[in-house]
Amino acid sequence: MSKNNELVDDLVAKLKRRQLVGSSTVSQATLKLLIVVISRSNWTTANQLLTLVKSVGQRLIQANPTELAVGNIIRRVLHVIREEFREADSNASSHRNKSTESSHPTSLTTSSSMYNLLGETGSTVNDNVQYPSSLRSNIIQEIREIKDELENIYDNIKNQALLQIHSNEIIMTIGRSKTVEEFLKMAAAKRKFQVLVAETAPSYSGQEMALELSKAGIETTVIPDSAVFAVMSRVNKVILGTHAVLANGGLVAISGTHMMAAAAKHHSIPVVVCTGLYKLSPLYPYDEDSFNVIFNPDSVLGFEEGDLVEKVTVTNPYYDYVSPDFVNLFITNQGGHPPSYLYRLIVENYDPNDHTFDL
Amino acid sequence: MDPKKKTVGFAPEHDVNPSDLPSPGSNNSSSQSSPVSAFTNTPDLSNVNTPSSATSSLSFASTPTSATEPQNISKSQKPYEPMKSSYEEQWGLANKGSSSASHKAHKLASPRDGPGFPKDQQQSGKKDQKAKRSSIVSPTNTSSPIGSAKDVKGPGLGIQALASPSADGAQGAGGPAGGPSAKPSAPSQKSMTKAERRELQERQRVEKAQRKAAGLPASGRAAAQALAQPNSGFSPNPSKSLATSFPGADAEKVIAAAESTSQAKKRERLTKEMGLFAHLDPPKFANTASAPKDLHPAVVNVGLQMAQFKICGANARCVATMSAFRKAIQDYKTPLTTTLSRSMQTYLNPHISYLVSCRPMAVSMGNAIRYLKYEIGKNLDLPDEDARELFLEKIDNFIRDRITMADQVIISLGLQKIQDGDVILTYARSSVVQGLLLAAHEKGIKFRVIVVDSRPRFEGKQLLRALASAGVPCTYALLTAIGHVMREVNKVILGAHSLLSNGALYSRAGTAVVAMSAHERKIPVIVCCETYKFSDRVQLDSFVQNEIGNPDELVNDSNNNYGHSSTRCHDSVHGSSNASNSGVLGGWRESRDLKLLNLLYDLTPSEFVTVVITEVGLIPCTSVPVILREFLPMIQQ
Numbered sequence: 001m002s003k004n005n006e007l008v009d010d011l012v013a014k015l016k017r018r019q020l021v022g023s024s025t026v027s028q029a030t031l032k033l034l035i036v037v038i039s040r041s042n043w044t045t046a047n048q049l050l051t052l053v054k055s056v057g058q059r060l061i062q063a064n065p066t067e068l069a070v071g072n073i074i075r076r077v078l079h080v081i082r083e084e085f086r087e088a089d090s091n092a093s094s095h096r097n098k099s100t101e102s103s104h105p106t107s108l109t110t111s112s113s114m115y116n117l118l119g120e121t122g123s124t125v126n127d128n129v130q131y132p133s134s135l136r137s138n139i140i141q142e143i144r145e146i147k148d149e150l151e152n153i154y155d156n157i158k159n160q161a162l163l164q165i166h167s168n169e170i171i172m173t174i175g176r177s178k179t180v181e182e183f184l185k186m187a188a189a190k191r192k193f194q195v196l197v198a199e200t201a202p203s204y205s206g207q208e209m210a211l212e213l214s215k216a217g218i219e220t221t222v223i224p225d226s227a228v229f230a231v232m233s234r235v236n237k238v239i240l241g242t243h244a245v246l247a248n249g250g251l252v253a254i255s256g257t258h259m260m261a262a263a264a265k266h267h268s269i270p271v272v273v274c275t276g277l278y279k280l281s282p283l284y285p286y287d288e289d290s291f292n293v294i295f296n297p298d299s300v301l302g303f304e305e306g307d308l309v310e311k312v313t314v315t316n317p318y319y320d321y322v323s324p325d326f327v328n329l330f331i332t333n334q335g336g337h338p339p340s341y342l343y344r345l346i347v348e349n350y351d352p353n354d355h356t357f358d359l
Numbered sequence: 360m361d362p363k364k365k366t367v368g369f370a371p372e373h374d375v376n377p378s379d380l381p382s383p384g385s386n387n388s389s390s391q392s393s394p395v396s397a398f399t400n401t402p403d404l405s406n407v408n409t410p411s412s413a414t415s416s417l418s419f420a421s422t423p424t425s426a427t428e429p430q431n432i433s434k435s436q437k438p439y440e441p442m443k444s445s446y447e448e449q450w451g452l453a454n455k456g457s458s459s460a461s462h463k464a465h466k467l468a469s470p471r472d473g474p475g476f477p478k479d480q481q482q483s484g485k486k487d488q489k490a491k492r493s494s495i496v497s498p499t500n501t502s503s504p505i506g507s508a509k510d511v512k513g514p515g516l517g518i519q520a521l522a523s524p525s526a527d528g529a530q531g532a533g534g535p536a537g538g539p540s541a542k543p544s545a546p547s548q549k550s551m552t553k554a555e556r557r558e559l560q561e562r563q564r565v566e567k568a569q570r571k572a573a574g575l576p577a578s579g580r581a582a583a584q585a586l587a588q589p590n591s592g593f594s595p596n597p598s599k600s601l602a603t604s605f606p607g608a609d610a611e612k613v614i615a616a617a618e619s620t621s622q623a624k625k626r627e628r629l630t631k632e633m634g635l636f637a638h639l640d641p642p643k644f645a646n647t648a649s650a651p652k653d654l655h656p657a658v659v660n661v662g663l664q665m666a667q668f669k670i671c672g673a674n675a676r677c678v679a680t681m682s683a684f685r686k687a688i689q690d691y692k693t694p695l696t697t698t699l700s701r702s703m704q705t706y707l708n709p710h711i712s713y714l715v716s717c718r719p720m721a722v723s724m725g726n727a728i729r730y731l732k733y734e735i736g737k738n739l740d741l742p743d744e745d746a747r748e749l750f751l752e753k754i755d756n757f758i759r760d761r762i763t764m765a766d767q768v769i770i771s772l773g774l775q776k777i778q779d780g781d782v783i784l785t786y787a788r789s790s791v792v793q794g795l796l797l798a799a800h801e802k803g804i805k806f807r808v809i810v811v812d813s814r815p816r817f818e819g820k821q822l823l824r825a826l827a828s829a830g831v832p833c834t835y836a837l838l839t840a841i842g843h844v845m846r847e848v849n850k851v852i853l854g855a856h857s858l859l860s861n862g863a864l865y866s867r868a869g870t871a872v873v874a875m876s877a878h879e880r881k882i883p884v885i886v887c888c889e890t891y892k893f894s895d896r897v898q899l900d901s902f903v904q905n906e907i908g909n910p911d912e913l914v915n916d917s918n919n920n921y922g923h924s925s926t927r928c929h930d931s932v933h934g935s936s937n938a939s940n941s942g943v944l945g946g947w948r949e950s951r952d953l954k955l956l957n958l959l960y961d962l963t964p965s966e967f968v969t970v971v972i973t974e975v976g977l978i979p980c981t982s983v984p985v986i987l988r989e990f991l992p993m994i995q996q
Contacts, residue, residue: 011935058639198955201838209943211950211953221955223951224868224869224958225837225869226814226838226872228872229782229871230871230960231901231958233900256840258842259842263871289843292843308824311833313832315843316837320648334466
């Protein structure tokens with residue numbers, strides 16, 4: 001357990017210090033850690049394992065609550081564990097009384113929330129069953145599949161690029177998102193289009209994005225953030241990356257996204273969000289600021305302006321909350337979905353018991 | 360080196376970063392020629408600025424440099440005579456009608472001994488001053504001032520830049536970096552330390568040397584340099600004509616060359632304009648070379664300052680233009696065969712087209728000039744001196760009635776709309792809004808201001824500075840944070856460049872986003888706009904009529920100080936080790952697929968604007984054509 005603790009402490013520290021940021025990196029690190037923890041620890045019952053994973057998860061989430069992907073990955077793992085135990089459970093019970101007809105097909109209980117609503121409590125796990133030794137390796141196997149999914153996420157998303165982008169389009173984007181970058185590059189291989197990138201002050205990640213896209217041979221124009229509204233009327237699509245997707249379909253994305261999405265809505269320009277499913281969080285934004293970070297104001301008003309800094313408040317929010325009304329389409333690694341469908345994906349990927357980590 | 364080349368160029372007395380300031384160098388190789396003397400009033404401006412620290416509550420000038428304007432306005436509220444003297448104070452010194460070069464040189468030198476001499480120049484050391492003086496005087500006294508050019512350690516920009524193609528490049532480059540900037544208006548220079556500037560110039564020099572070593576063909580070299588260092592003020596290419604000490608002058612020249620040989624493609628490559636905006640003028644790099652010879656120096660001055668955005672903002676530009684024209688009319692000598700009123704139009708026309716060639720005309724300027732022309736046309740038969748007096752008075756009255764007093768009225772009307780506990784959001788900087796907020800604070804209203812700002816000009820910082828020093832509680836945020844800051848706001852007050860006849864608000868780029876965000880949250884959007892900015896133009900989008908700024912402003916390298924601290928932040932965010940991502944876009948001209956678009960204005964649809972405060976009352980913005988049709992003829996009587 002202590003050796004696990006060391007690893008957990010390490011990741012916690014990295015998250016706290018923001019040495020690890022970005023949904024993709026933190027989710028991969030979390031998954032790697034969980035695989036080690038689960039394979040090394042001693043556990044015999046489902047509850048033991050669930051408690052173990054939850055406790056690790058709690059620490060990681062507290063380390064940086066705005067990295068929602070950490071929580072998502074932990075929920076995915078918990079979901080996998082529950083399913084594996086449930087399957088083992090039903091196997092065992094069906095072995096014990098082969099004559100009695102199984103009350104329900106397992107697949108139905110696990111995947112259909114509607115079925116659960118009608119009184120079936122499939123989520124409880126029986127502790128008194130002797131599990132086969134293959135269980136541990138099965139669970140690890142399942143988690144590795146999540147890992148594979150994470151690694152192939154760009155492929156799955158970018159393969160849909162040609163379905164969304166037609167020739168001679170003008171596309172607008174903001175900030176730097178690896179997903180969007182891959183998506184556009186893929187489309188550029190077959191189609192010719194133009195990209196406008198808002199430079200995204202004060203991080204100027206949009207400039208980097210533009211540089212990357214132009215290197216890939218895409219005709220890219222950098223615009224200051226102020227020109228977003230002015231040129232929006234000629235844009236065909238707004239394609240956004242995001243930091244996280246919330247349960248209602250709202251986005252937590254780099255600041256400036258709200259402005260762009262609202263401008264797009266005013267001009268009735270479709271807004272497409274490219275995101276891996278690991279960014280989909282079952283949490284709900286009760287307050288717009290609940291998932292925001294107020295960042296170092298130095299980049300907004302530097303200390304070179306010392307006399308001024310003294311007298312004024314400088315604010316530098318890192319993220320924006322974008323309400324789901326502004327989004328027309330999510331392109332995930334499982335295909336395109338409207339915001340109204342996200343609740344379904346949440347039910348499929350997470351167990352309702354895991355939305356909050358109560359031990 | 361050709362000594363002839365060294366004699367040319369006029370060393371401005373304020374020292375400057377070469378990347379930023381137009382050295383009013385002349386393209387004429389004779390040092391005594393009239394263009395040189397025409398620029399002698401450039402230093403005067405900077406001198407006059409300092410004593411006239413903004414005493415007025417109304418500041419039209421959007422840059423500290425043009426602090427001349429506030430003074431101007433405050434005086435113009437008084438009766439006609441005192442105002443005249445204020446003009447003379449500002450614009451008078453150098454161009455009082457004397458055309459003797461040596462006389463001018465005296466005038467040039469004399470103000471620096473006075474108390475009004477800019478502070479930072481005094482800091483730059485007596486040695487420098489001495490050197491400077493020699494550099495200034497030399498064109499007039501010495502026939503071949505090679506020595507003086509070499510001696511100059513200080514900001515003898517014009518001379519040094521031209522005199523030192525490669526070997527002397529280090530010295531030459533070091534020169535302008537030697538003292539603190541005399542132009543506090545340029546934030547990039549101001550916040551750039553000596554070391555930083557030196558470093559930058561060192562880099563540029565190395566780059567140049569490399570290019571040279573690479574053996575680029577002589578003819579293509581200028582183009583390559585223009586591509587590589589669009590901001591460089593130095594043109595080490597001796598084969599070129601000499602009026603090149605302007606930022607971007609190289610690029611401009613190459614563009615001109617490309618155009619003359621009708622190589623449209625080449626031009627496109629240089630300016631890299633976006634297809635959608637191909638109909639708009641490419642950004643202009645004004646220089647004196649393009650100025651006709653017989654322009655009045657005051658106008659040339661204003662033109663250059665506008666081109667450099669030293670004077671910007673609709674009011675400031677209009678006031679500056681009218682004041683310059685006033686000066687021009689005052690100094691105008693009627694040709695023998697005609698009368699003043701009849702020849703005035705033809706006299707002013709090249710001035711106007713020069714101003715347009717410096718920067719596309721502001722709507723406010725257009726309206727003011729139209730008014731002036733109308734007055735001239737109406738009084739063709741007056742005797743010369745009466746006509747002159749009348750025109751001068753008309754200009755003064757225009758500034759007083761349509762701008763100064765209009766602003767007073769707008770402010771008093773606007774005060775009714777500001778209450779205790781308000782949180783007011785404003786974007787960038789408008790002189791009227793600044794006046795209004797300061798007046799509200801003076802009145803004792805307790806309110807808070809959120810100043811939203813954006814790249815690349817960061818105009819809001821000036822407003823922020825003014826408000827903060829007056830003691831108004833302020834919050835500062837960038838435009839990307841608008842969604843975040845808008846929630847606590849209960850009023851948005853914006854300035855305007857122009858109001859169009861369909862009710863659309865034409866203003867600084869970004870205004871539309873702010874108005875939209877406010878509208879989305881049902882927050883009232885109040886626009887302050889004088890009626891002289893109303894335009895009978897109708898525009899549906901921000902494309903048909905707009906202005907393209909210098910795209911290099913978007914490159915945040917150390918040349919352009921704006922972004923440098925942000926890169927630090929960015930590194931820490933991503934935990935990345937790419938130590939210097941400053942100037943991510945530095946090589947954009949080389950990259951085939953990368954373009955920069957620096958749009959200066961945008962169009963806010965009328966539905967976002969709740970009310971417009973004008974000097975004729977609070978009106979909906981769709982009433983612009985009504986005002987234009989019904990009231991303006993009445994006001995103009």
